[in-house]
Amino acid sequence: MLTFTIRRLVLAVPTLLFISLVIFLLLELAPGDPMAQVPLTVPPDVKEKMREALGLGQPGYIRFWKWLVQFFWIEPQVLIDAIFGSSFSEGDLRVISWQTRSPVMDIVVQRIPQTLWVVGTAYIVGILIALPIGIYSAYKQYSWFDQAGTFVSMIGFSVPPFFSGVLVIVIFSVNLGWFPSIYDTTHKVVDWDSFVYQLQQMIMPVTVLALQITAQISRFMRASMLDNLNQDYVRTARAKGLGETTVVMVHVLRNSMIPVVTVIALGVPAIFGGAIITEQVFKVNGIGQLLIGAIQANDLPMVQTLTFIFAVLIVLFNLIADVLYGLLDPRIRYD
């Protein structure tokens, strides 16, 4: 397993380089213009000058090379400088956003807290609710609990957040006035009161997101459990007199986790990716909002950097999922 992990990690480098090239070419090919949001009152030749100032006049391969150098050589130096107070990166040009003319990574770092607070919490809450629901629904298939669970999770999954988000805002912010409708990203938790406020402003986006996550994971959990509950080994386990809890929670659960682990692992990069629509509806302004804003403004360095960070996370978590498969089911061998 260790050699497998190492081999995969080594292999990940060319994979990621290739992915970054594909992303770059895709963005190059896509129509759009970083000057599209500049009002029509600014004449075209001025816009052309502005494009040149952004470095758009250079050929594509030079820009790609520049980005590679900036991302893989200069940004790590900046990180080292930030940690150890050294000055390796002084005078080097970092990856600069076209919208804000500031280093992309600074903005990403600024956005991570609210994304982790909201999307991360929702993910954990969603998983914690989904697993028991999935297990129990499968164990008592077609009971009222299973039926209700199916119904709620399917409704939850089929209602898009652009609607459910607005619905909870209208009910809980406008009519009842319980929670703020706009997330305050500058809010700092220092004492009990500010913590309560943080909870209040998180509760609606977290609920909306958790509903989707719960729906999805509980469905996979239930289906996978159902597959395993009828296997021969379950009968064997029961026959040799193991307690029902041990049978279900140890034997069946462990064997049912493979598709669930896949779904959860695929979801973790998505946490960092933020939740584009939910962040927009509640004005959480995390990574998701950053990405969609950058795409709309054709801020290519920003889009390139963000999607590449996601790619790294995706490759990493898929590797983790593969390792977990082996731990869950020792029969799986990769060598």
Add this chain to the structure above:
Amino acid sequence: MTDKDRLVPDEGLAPASTALPGGAGPLEEFTKPPSSQWREVWDQFKNHKGALYGGILFLVIVLWVYLGPFLWTIDATHIDIRARNQGPSLTHPFGTDQLGRDTFARMMAGGKTSVSVGITAMLLALGLGSFVGVMAGYFRRLDGLLMRLTDLFLALPLLPLLLVMMLLFRDPLNAAFGPERGIFILIVAAIGVTSWMPTARIVRGDVLAIKEREFILAARSIGTTNAKMILRHILPNVLSPIMVSATLGIATAIITESALSFLGLGFPPDFPTWGRLLFDATDYLQQYPERVLWPGLAISLTVLSVNYLGDGLRDALDPRIRGR
């Protein structure tokens, strides 16, 4: 009671007399040709209440959106500006929108698009996902390559990808199939191509585990070919995650389509879909709550019915559950 139950020997526990064919009646049944596997699947399926109701509901929805417009002849794009923002009435059972278009007709027209997009895109994603997943899981040599491909697709940002697809293929498709069919193909392809990856990952994970089981070894030892092995032994055993992906896939496709319309990458504006109707109505949530109700209900019912249908199919196709 199905005939199958009588055929199953009771593992020697029952008295021999009952196990042996005795009178004329049982003999007649016994001599009947053994029913086919599909017959059994159908028997199981129709005994599954959820599946039956889900199937009927789904059929009703499909008939409504495809045949409804022949009975309800108001054009979905006809504007009667004097009759705008009306509540439900006899002439307009679902009311009218802000331009006086009949919501009932728009729901049917929108459903036609949404259901078609949902099913086609789901099938495409499912087919691609299952194929890649099974190939990667079963053939070790393909695993690395296919999974890196999956990583690549997972990493691609959807919106620029769509913009590029629009740029490259919209005009040729429009010329070949006409504007409506062209954009339909484009959107189905876009959603399908960008949503097969989770299915592929999940199926691969399951296949990796299943191919180490004893029955696969047994099958291999009697010389089963790879193709047969996949079709007969692997696929039926990874059916349940595929079914879940299918149900969730329809909902995802319908919702993704609405997000695309919202971003200006979807169907032309005079072309209603459920997702778009829901999105447009969200602004009017407080004034005209019924407007969000119809498309919301339609999407939810479709997804629910497909879900129960999938549950029933899964149970019916699983020989271990079948007959209990």
Add this chain to the structure above:
Amino acid sequence: MKMKALLLGAIASAALAPAAMAERGSDGNVNVIYWQAPSILNPFLSGGTKDVEASSLVIEPLARYNEQGDLVPWLVVEVPTVENGGVSADLTSITWKITPGLTWSDGSPLTSADVKFTADYCMDPEGGCAQVTKFEGVTSIETPDDLTVKVTFEKPTPFPYGPFVGGESPIIQKAQFENCMGTKAPECTEQNFNPIGTGAYVVDEFRPNDVITLKANPNYRDPAKPAFATMTLKGGGDATAAGRAVMETGEFDYAWNLQLAPDVIARMEQGGKGVAVAGFGPLMERIMLNNTNPDPALGPDERSVIRPHPFLSDPAVYKAMSMAIDRPLLVEIGYGKAGKVTCNWVPAPAIYAADIEGCEVQDIEGAKAMLEAAGYTDSNGDGVRETPDGKPMKILYQTSTNAVRQDFQALIKQWWSEIGIESELRNVNSSVFFGGDPGSPDTFQKFYADVEMYANTFNGTDPQSYFGNGLCDKAPRPASQWQGENISRFCDEDYDALHFKLTQTADAAARAEIGRQLNKMVFEKGGMIPLVHRGRLSAHSNSLGGVVLNVWDTELWNAADWYRKDGA
């Protein structure tokens, strides 16, 4: 310096004392929401409205437009004119006199060197300055003394109020930006995010595309202002949510530019926490008529370049299309109190608006008769008319993606189908549509469609260069990389001649008369079908006082005067 400030303060407070004004910072915090989040606080590096407006809280120009569109002195003693000698008699130079005693928020004095530096900064050819047109024709900037700035133009300039006037052309501090000239401009993140200004507020923290926290400028020229100690400018989300936060939940005090359906606004106002206010600039929603042939069968370099259009250039056709439109209904459905019926390309300032008849009434029958008389008949009975040479009257009608525009498209499509013209609708993502990417077939400049709908406006109050967008040589074409402002490819010798006359005329009344003629000409000769004169709709909470909506400058132009109403 401090003494001087104190003295000034004493004078000012003495003058204002009877009004019992609140003192600086006594009203706590004010919350402003912009649904497009500001990305940068340097308007020279971003022409985006959101950035210009946000930065106007901090940095200010020498003179501004007020809510009536009149020039008012801001950092100067008076607005220079020919009468007061500030503008030279030959119209080639303008001399500004800075108000003595003004300081930057860091306490250093504002001098003419800062003003000159601002011009140098923007006019640097490497910098990619978004506002460089403001400095067009400027040959030199002289600073005879610390408080005097003389701008010289290369030729007589009847309207010399380009540089240093309005929110797009504020003064930045030389000391701060000295090392940010030219190619270094984008690297100065700290400066671009935290500019030192003369305005009422100072940036505390700038989070790009998210939120800006500001505090009252301790060195602001009026010691009683601003009434608020801090300001939070939140960005992001959508217009609906912004309106809701001000008018329904009352969490925010001011929401910018609410492009929402009138009944949605009306419903929000029922929330009782705030009101919507509208103001009108020259923004106008129009349908551009393609004067060239957009047939896809032509090559990419001839499509929308070769004249004429198969039938759209016929007055009978475009007039009939205009007559079929019910403009009052469009206003009612799409914009409510933020819209007015107009047939003028330049509907404001009002002196330039011509009186065009038949604009407010829909006349489907008249339109049909006009087409019939011109030989456009439905000869094969399919409901679509054919041109005299047998081509069906089918058009492609494109616009950017936007809920109101899609409603307009549906309505107008129906009206045109009633008079026998069939239209296919297309909406294009606005970042592609308004982006100038010459590689994309969907930009509004390429105009690969028969008609297209969008809105446009101009800055300030002088429409001369805006009228220039109708000149023959401004038509986009492959040779110009599809750049050019004459989107409809309108081309008329009389128009070009009359526009030349405008550039030679200095007298205000005569300019207005020419403007009216140009307006009429574009409408009569088939440049466009004007639809709606659009206003700016913003909302403020009931407890926020002092809001004066200004469409000629930034909306936050008088944020220094805002205060919290008592008892609200």
